[in-house]
Amino acid sequence: MKELINEYKKVFREEPNIIGMFWNDLERLEQNIENAIKTGKKYNELDLLTDEQRKSFLKGDILF
């Protein structure tokens, strides 16, 4: 994970936006970051939520 995130930071010059939604599924988190590096598209977990879910999460109503 450490190497992967370092690689991500080298490519995008910033941290991936990890909000904890895969905290108990680190394999998928790694896969997602790998894909981001491959495709050149930044990784932002907020984008994986629907609009409603994002609102709920930012209000503190969604717990992973």
Add this chain to the structure above:
Amino acid sequence: MDFNKPERINDKALEILQKRFDKVEPKFVKQVVDWVNKFRTTSGNLVRSKENIARLSSFKTAVNRFLEKAGYNVMVSAFLENFDEIGANTQLAQQELNGIDITKSFLNPFKRYAVNNVVAAMQGQGLNVNLINPLKNELLIAVNQGSSLTDVVTSIAGQLTTSEARQGVLKRISLQASRDALLQYDGVVNEAVRKSYKLDALLYVGSIVKDSRAQCERWVQETKNGKLGLILFEDLQDEIDWADNNGTGMIPDTTPENFCQNRGGFNCRHIAYPVRSANYIKEENVKEVPKEPEVEQKVKVPEVKLGFDKKYDDIINSKDVTDEAKILIDKLEKPKYIVLDKQTSFYDNSIKTLAMYDYPDKKRFDDVFIHEYGHHIDFINKYSLSKQFKQAYKNDLGYLEKKYGTFEEMIPTLLVEWYDEKGKLKSEYYGASDILDSLSKGLVFSKYYGAGHGVKYYENVNSRHFENFANIFQAWSKTDKTAINNIEKYYPNLYKSFLDIIKTL
């Protein structure tokens, strides 16, 4: 009351000791071998010289230095801390069983005695007699006879190194000294309590496993006095006689006077708590009185129906979930919706919805479901935001800092214990790891890449408490107690506060 706690403290202490020892032994053996290799030789044989003889006189000092460097003394010190935990449990048990307040000054002489025994066996006389003196003699003979250095090194390394065929000497010393030390201490204190407070009965408790001895099964299941495991002191000699004649492994010369200490024999895992029989036997001649059958008023374990796909009911109703959790879940309000989500699993309080990602691994699916269900229960009244639960969070933070130091010291130390040799977090530590992440405001994940929600998630202070509740609920719900025992060990205040909350539901 948790009667099996001493057994669990003992098991865990021995497991950790064993793991630590596995790291100590190779370092220790290497240093001893390097030291032996420095003897003067001619053509590969030891020389009988003044220098070599003089070198032997420093063997004991060298061994002690090697033990220190290899981490042996730290390992022993860490093991000794368990005596405090056993003592604290004894205090709690006596308060709950008999209303007796056992003070530290009552416990201290027994603790000193028990600790001294372990120290003597692992670092003092036991080490001298079983390791230092025999090896020193062997070296003396080898120097005098001009033996081959290679042969001497092979012999000494062979004696010290644990293999499939045999235990190394140091390991044998450590395991022998530690194996029964904690429960013997517990027994000695119980014996003293019985005598000091003139208690006239014992509660014989503990788990029964495949290898349990016949006498232990008999005593744990004893019901003739109206309380499971209750044995009157006046019947104890008969019971010991029964064990001597029908059981196995009793310690010779076990008498009623030392029964609390010796219990069912060598390395017995059971505890004999001294109690007052009057607390349990209320009336005499009860058989003469016509009465309702005394069936224990057990709450019937319900078949839980959540009202959604049956697979969710099956998780709750499975044997992996405790009856207590089933009863609680059945009693409380259910989520409004339980749905599948394409991305991940979560609980959304705004719509009272539990969303599940369809993990291919069933165990993970079940575990995550119970975790999210914990959020649902918490949100019924936001129990985790209570003053007590928040205070417990602070107390555990203080407890860990005192024990392990700063997060920079604490997190790497704990992660080493929680990960297996392949660098994978053991599943029974997931909850413990995330709680540590919450306490460190996300450092476990964001800095050390351990399991946890991370810094961004835990910027929300309430989320720290919500997750702690859900993680403890998840572990508490399981019939496999490994995870909850870990949580209790590292976060005793949060665990206790959680239990206090559960009692009110």
